[in-house]
Amino acid sequence: MTETSNPPADLMLDPDAAALYITTAAHTADMLTTAADHADAAATASLAGLGLLGREFATTWATAVGSQAATVRIAAALLGAYSVAVSDHTAAVSDVDTDIAAALIAAAQEV
Numbered sequence: 001m002t003e004t005s006n007p008p009a010d011l012m013l014d015p016d017a018a019a020l021y022i023t024t025a026a027h028t029a030d031m032l033t034t035a036a037d038h039a040d041a042a043a044t045a046s047l048a049g050l051g052l053l054g055r056e057f058a059t060t061w062a063t064a065v066g067s068q069a070a071t072v073r074i075a076a077a078l079l080g081a082y083s084v085a086v087s088d089h090t091a092a093v094s095d096v097d098t099d100i101a102a103a104l105i106a107a108a109q110e111v
Contacts, residue, residue, distance in 0.1 A: 013090060015090060015094065022087050022090075025080070025082065025083035025086075026083055028079055032072050032073075032076035033072075036070075036072040036073045037069075039065050039068050043061070043066040047061065
């Protein structure tokens with residue numbers, strides 16, 4: 001029998017953890033983009049010296065490394081997009097918290 005857990009009714013947001021995630025994700029996305037750039041360079045490296053026997057290897061190499069570069073670029077883009085989503089959500093929650101706090105202060109002053 002598989003045990004399932006129920007998700008929490010409320011989403012808890014730790015602004016410090018979100019900020020750390022956003023910073024780390026941006027740095028990691030930059031590193032992935034750099035890795036993809038290097039893979040692109042490796043894919044287009046001249047393998048002309050391999051001669052006729054190496055032509056198939058050179059073609060396979062360029063295709064495989066070029067595909068790796070594309071995959072790494074997708075990973076960088078996804079990481080960047082998720083980072084934006086976390087950032088936007090954090091800002092929205094912060095705005096709601098600020099608005100609620102202001103309303104509570106105003107209500108307390110009326111009492």
